[in-house]
Amino acid sequence: MESYDLIIIGAGPAGSTLAKSLENSGKRILLIDKQDFPRDKTCAGWVTPAVIDALDIDLAEYGNARTLQPIRRFRIGMMGQPAVENDHGSTISYGIRRCEFDDYLLARTSVPKQLGTPVKSIVRKDDNWLINNAFSAPLLVGAGGHFCPVARLIGDGPGGHETVVAAKEIEFEMTPEQAKACEARGDTPELWFCKDLKGYAWVFRKGNFLNIGLGREDNHKLTEHLQDFVETMKTTGRIPSDLPGRFKGHAYLLYDHAARALVDDGLLLIGDAAGLAYTQSGEGIRPAIESALLAADVIRHAQDFSATTLQAYGDAIAARFGHRRSVTEEGFQVPDWIKMPLAGTLMRSHWFTRKVVTEKWFLHQELPALAANS
Template sequence: MDYYDLIIVGAGPAGSTLAHALRDSGKRVLIIDKQVFPRDKTCAGWVTPAVMSELQIDTEAYGVGRTLQPIRRFRIGMMGQSAVENDHGEIVSYGIRRCEFDQYLLNRVKGPKVLGTPVKSIVRNGGNWRINDRWEAPLVVGAGGHFCPVARLLGDGPGSHETVVAAKEVEFEMTPEQASACEARGDTPELWFCRDLKGYAWIFRKGNYLNIGLGREDNHKLSEHLQAFVEEMKDAGRIPDSLPARFKGHAYLLYAHAERPLVDDGVILIGDSAGLAYTQSGEGIRPAIESALMAADTLRKAEDYSASSLQVYGDAIVERFGNRAADVEDAWQVPDWMKTALASPLMRSHWFTRKVVTEKWFLHQDVSQLTVAV
């Protein structure tokens, strides 16, 4: 039996960031992930300058040999009507490939890693948790996404009325002919909202790589909406006529709709395991990174791993992201006042699509950078 101070289940951005942030804490940390890295990860793939700064990543160095697409504009519209394009005049985000980004973050972790190994059992053994009858620690950290086995230990919370967003997407390298014909531009991601405002689709070009996807709260109609969007974009010349046949799916919780507990005795959840994706956009990388940094700060100062000691982390999450509204009606990310006749004209407004949709909902430019050190 191998013993550690904490075991992190999930080697994505949240788990890697937590392990890296604890590198000089004196704690023995183990990361476990069912996948072998680098691995494909279903994600549109974009990060804001705030994320790169919080991770202390030199963008110039990162861009050597990796995809780092500067984003200066956004093209936003409602399906069935023309889009509005806004130039922000500076780099407001970066397009990345998750297979590269996640590997980069994991490579910064110098401690032990067990990859390609699914977690099959987590059992209580005195004051410790025993995983797969092989590793033991007084604290387990759930960082394995929506279906994380550590999150299952805590359940879905009171009422279990969580609204799960389902998404499908594909990312592929275009042929020279496809790249030449594709009208989508690398510095201008496209966001297309469904007419019922229960989801949105996107087109993100990163050099010769193209990511296309759609996310909605009603999974049973997801494929229909995706197919309609793809055909509309093909007809408009925004994307190539020939696409890979298989779109990959994933699921996540929006912060305001999630009811999962964040801590318990010897347990803490970060990132998508905790249901921290921004309610207005579904973006989860920044909340994952920030939750990991806040968890590291808590673990450095905690007297023990009791729920009462770890609740400092839960309080920090509330302070950073606001109170969860467990009693809200099931709905996608847009506020109720938009689900009226106002939606269509608002989506034609340069001011609204820039100041509200892009800068507030998607880029969160009004949110200051987290001050906890990586």
């Protein structure tokens, strides 16, 4: 049995950031993931300058042999209406491929890793957690996404009535012919909102890679919505007519409607395992990174790993992201004043799509970067 001070389940951006942040804390850390890296991870994949700053990423170094697509415009519309394009005048985000980004972050940390290792059993014995009867630690951190096994130990909240966003997407490298035919531009991601405002679709070109997807607050007619969107994009020339492969599905929780407790005795959740995706956009990379930094600060100074002590992390999350609202509220947090019929008019407004949709909902430019503490 190998003993550690904490074991992190999940080596994505949240898990690797937490491990990196605690490298010099004197704590013995083990990072476990069911997959080997680099691994396939379909994701629209853009990161804001706040994420770059928080992770102290050298853009020139990262962009060497990796996809790094500067973004300075957004093209936004409601399905069935013409889109509005806004030029922000400078780079406001960067397109990345998650298979590269996650592998890069993981490679930066020197903590011991057990990759390609599914978690088959978690047993509580005395004050320790035993993983697969092979590893033990008094603190277990769940960073394994929506279906993280650590999250199941804490529970899915009262009655499990959380609103789950379901999404389907595809990412592939275009052939020269496809790239020539595709009218979507790399510096201009496209966002298309469903008419009922219960989700949105996107077209995001990153160099010769193209990502297309659609997410809604539940599975209701998700495939039908996606098929209609894809056909419209093909007809208008936004995407190639011959898409390869099948769309992959995934799920996540929106912050305001996730009912999961964040801590318990010897347990702590970060990233999508904690249900931290931004309620207005569903974007989860920045909340994942910031939750890991906040967790690292609490773990570094914790005298014990009781729920009472770890609640300082829950308090820090509430201070950073706000207090969660009632889990009975539905889906994407679109204010009542934006509901139909006003929504169609607002989505044709350059001011609204730039200042509210892009800069506030998707980029959270009003929120300064969260720096790592040493």
